[in-house]
Amino acid sequence: MEQLSLVSSNKIFGGYQKVYSHQSSELKCKMNFSVYLPPQAEGGDVKLPVVFYLSGLTCSEQNFITKSGFQRYAADHGIIVVGPDTSPRGVKIPGDDDSWDFGVAAGFYVDATKEPWSTNYRMASYVNKELYELVQQAFNNVVDPDRIGIMGHSMGGHGALISTLRNPGLYKSVSAFAPICNPIQGPWGAKALGGYLGDDKSKWVEWDATELVKKYDGPPLTLLIDQGSIDQFYVDKQLLPENLVEACRSVGVPVILKLREGYDHSYYHIASYIGEHFDFHAKILKA
Numbered sequence: 001m002e003q004l005s006l007v008s009s010n011k012i013f014g015g016y017q018k019v020y021s022h023q024s025s026e027l028k029c030k031m032n033f034s035v036y037l038p039p040q041a042e043g044g045d046v047k048l049p050v051v052f053y054l055s056g057l058t059c060s061e062q063n064f065i066t067k068s069g070f071q072r073y074a075a076d077h078g079i080i081v082v083g084p085d086t087s088p089r090g091v092k093i094p095g096d097d098d099s100w101d102f103g104v105a106a107g108f109y110v111d112a113t114k115e116p117w118s119t120n121y122r123m124a125s126y127v128n129k130e131l132y133e134l135v136q137q138a139f140n141n142v143v144d145p146d147r148i149g150i151m152g153h154s155m156g157g158h159g160a161l162i163s164t165l166r167n168p169g170l171y172k173s174v175s176a177f178a179p180i181c182n183p184i185q186g187p188w189g190a191k192a193l194g195g196y197l198g199d200d201k202s203k204w205v206e207w208d209a210t211e212l213v214k215k216y217d218g219p220p221l222t223l224l225i226d227q228g229s230i231d232q233f234y235v236d237k238q239l240l241p242e243n244l245v246e247a248c249r250s251v252g253v254p255v256i257l258k259l260r261e262g263y264d265h266s267y268y269h270i271a272s273y274i275g276e277h278f279d280f281h282a283k284i285l286k287a
């Protein structure tokens with residue numbers, strides 16, 4: 001098993017918020033990830049559900065664990081929460097920190113195929129294979145491998161949606177705050193998908209939730225999308241949740257879109273509704 005190093009451990013709401021580092025074989029660099037172990041994990045005699053949380057642009061594993069207040073709800077429901085970083089770190093590809101929406105902290109949860117990104121920028125395989133399996137091995141006494149869900153914010157909401165739709169059955173529950181729902185239609189998505197995958201747009205659709213849902217052929221799923229009404233990126237048509245809702249309706253995939261009056265793109269929105277998302281995941285994972 002891969003070697004894990006404990007970076008930090010803090011007691012919160014009766015459980016422990018931990019951060020580990022490890023050497024990633026997919027990304028070929030050292031990575032941090034967070035794990036919240038709720039109080040029910042103590043003793044190690046019950047198997048608990050797990051929810052992965054994928055962060056947005058400019059984030060590390062720290063933003064969600066310090067700003068959202070999710071631990072209160074994870075502790076209430078007895079859910080383990082795992083949060084990866086948002087890109088490879090320290091690999092020093094020329095241009096990787098020139099912009100905030102591409103390269104470092106902007107891996108977009110895809111597997112890059114274009115040089116020079118394709119060696120390290122493999123966030124899809126990192127999250128859905130390497131970290132998914134690592135968590136099950138490292139915490140095998142408390143993780144229930146049949147009850148795993150995923151959520152995310154913005155770029156990470158896109159990551160949660162495409163991870164679920166591309167890997168039917170891997171995640172039993174999925175929700176997203178302000179996700180990039182139709183990246184092939186927005187400037188962020190076009191920049192990232194073009195940069196990581198090249199100019200052939202027929203490859204981009206394989207990483208676009210609105211396109212993927214039209215072809216989804218897996219276990220029944222309900223998508224929960226949470227969107228702040230004054231989010232500047234929503235107003236600027238980077239996120240396009242209505243396109244995803246329309247695609248879901250066209251193929252009969254249940255979708256809930258909560259439009260939250262007056263909320264923006266920040267963690268103030270996430271903190272306000274993270275409890276509802278944990279209720280949603282718990283209802284599915286603990287059914």
Ligand SMILES: N[C@@H](CCC(=O)N[C@@H](CS)C(=O)NCC(=O)O)C(=O)O
Pocket residue numbers: 055056057058059063067153154155265266267
């Ligand atoms: N001004 C923002 C623009 C990017 C942004 O809004 N990032 C979102 C995700 S797309 C975020 O979670 N930022 C970090 C935070 O709010 O803690 C920043 O630099 O953080």
